[in-house]
Amino acid sequence: MRILLATAGSRGDVEPFAALAERACAAGHEVRLVAPKNSGVDMADLDVASMGVDYTRVIEDQGVSITAALRNYRSVVRPVMRGVIVGGALAALEYEPDLIVYHPKVLSAPLVADALGVPHVVVEIVPTLTPTRAFPAAGTITRGIGPLNRLTYQAAGAASIMFRSELGEVRRMVGARKRKVSAPAATLMPISPAILPRPDDWPESVHLTGPWTRAHRLAALELEVAEFVTDGPFIYAGFGSMAVGNATSRGGAIVDVARERGSRCLIATGVGGIEVPPDRLGADVLVVQTVSHTAVLQHATAAVHHGGIGTVHAAMTAATPSVIVPFIADQPFWGSRLYEMGLTPAPIPQRALTVPALSAALDEAEQCRPRITEVAKAMSAEDGTLTALTLLAAIH
Template sequence: MRILMVTAGSRGDVEPFAALARRAAASGHDVRLAAPDRSGVDLTGIDVRSLGVDFSAMIESQGVSPLAAMRNLRQVVRPVMRGVIVNAAHAAREFRPDVIVSHPKVLSAPLIADALGIPHVLVELVPAVTPTREFPAAGTVTRSLGPFNPLTYRAASAAGAMFGREVGEAADVMGVKRPRRSSAPAATLLPISPAILSRPRDWPESVVLTGAWRSPVTDAAAPADAAASPDPAVDAFVRGGPFVYAGFGSMAAGDPVARGRALVDAARARGLRLLVATGLGGIVVPDDLRGDDVFMTGSVDHAAVLPHAVAAVHHGGIGTVQAAMTAGTVSIVVPFIADQPFWGALLHRQGLGPAAIPQRKLSADRLAAAFAEAPTYAAAVRSAAERMSQEDGTGTALRVLELSRSAERLEPRR
């Protein structure tokens, strides 16, 4: 089977697709991954087609503020989204897949599938597209609105409507008229562990909570100590005694120096060393606070580092949430935007971590209190990690893709 996977966004949006691409290729399928440039994900051994866009550059230039995104819609956001939407169509015309698997930002994927007469499988990286009465869409509000929860899922379709012109360009590439309504996905996959998110009872059967998608090298089935950091200096620090990990990935809003100072002061107050992954600049440790108990690096292999950490301070993206949970490490979530407050609130509600600390309210005192509280959640996190070790997320997803291909092929649109 020829599988075209198309994703859009930063590292957390690309990494799961890379894991599924590797699993599908290892199972004998012909797989191509169309992805943004400079995601920071190791794509070695994968047939990759560039979408010609750079989300990291966009984040570096304007940060992660939704208001900044709206202000720069024409100059920055729209050109990037055009690259995703239109180049996905070019990738499909070149590859001629039997099925297309796409990120929700790839707004052209449904019309591409209809134009080729193939199934389309949506990958809902966070629960923000398929409505449910059980909780609001991730990225909207963190408290349940009861019977009004389904209304929060309209935000995704409203955002998509902003790029109708670009979708029309993709239709031109495919040689079809832009349809008023495209076919629904043959299936929707959520690469999320049921140990973290319980499947809503009102989701359709076509919506599958698969479990996390991990590449074989970071498979949770391997012993935690089996992974060694590729950086000898990081590895030496990790094995030098108790430490806290801190990293905010591509989140760089606010005052990174103040965050660095709060992290160092809180760790020292609890007698802990600190390993900092600076990412795109979300944490800066001032020179006067540096010492042998603080190690700074650009990024780390979560599978190599997190199993050894006593706690992980991070922004609460689902990729990092699942990496920490897989490692059996308590998360201290400092959410910035989008779905991050959703995961921070969910972990605390389920007894899997301290209450989230919004990045604007981050302080040494709050962090130190969270460090002190973290051990009380350790047993519950280890139990969740054991459940996750039994999951085969990419295997489950691949079986769904194979079943979608076996369904009756559609007639291509003219």
């Protein structure tokens, strides 16, 4: 089968698609992955086509502030989304796949699939499209409102309105006369049912597959990191690409708490998420830009992170207690969900990350260890990547 995978966003949006591409290639399928450039994901062994957009550069230039995104909508956001919508369409038309599997940001995928006469499958990295009474859409509100939760999923439709001119360009490109497109053949969610039980009001076409990971390939650690993680207990902290607020204050608080507790700490600065003040550096603190969660978290006594779904999966798989410090998008959703399930303490808003708050949360996180261990055991039986590939093969 000839499969086109198309994704857009930062590393957390690209990594699952790269894992699926790798597994599909190993199974004998022809696969092309259309993705942003400079995502930080290893795609050296894959057939990759670039959309010509660089989310990392956008984050470095303007951070992840919603205010900045609105201020720079015409100059930054719209050009990036044109690359995703039009660039993604051009890549798909050139490849002529038998099946298109796409991230919801790739709004043109259904149009192109219909023009080519092939099925399309949408991948909800987090639950934003499929309505349910069980919980609100990720990125909207965190407290459930019962049956009205379904209304929060209408927000996803606004994207098609905001970028209707770009979609119109694709319609003209493919000769589509109708505005209505076909429904996805299926919806795949690379999320573990151990941390998001499947709602009973989801259609049968929606599948919680479990996370898509490269479990067979453990990333090699740099010597300095390898020596640090095997030299005794440590707390891990990383906020990925969350370049907003006072990163230096956050870094100082994390180091202070670790030292107060007699612990070392490994800090991943990411794309500006954390900055460690020079006066806090020492032999008990290792600062790197990025690190493999799969290789590191199994050794950590606790993980302080932003609550992106990729990091959540990695921490739960490693049975490592977490303190979630959410910033934007789906992070407050996961912070709330995991707290409700007894898997983490209450999330700490990034502006409220202080020494007392973090110290108390780490104490509470340790009390969650038995429940986390149960979830880790359940997740160890999952092979989300294989489940997804099996479902795709059945569709074709």
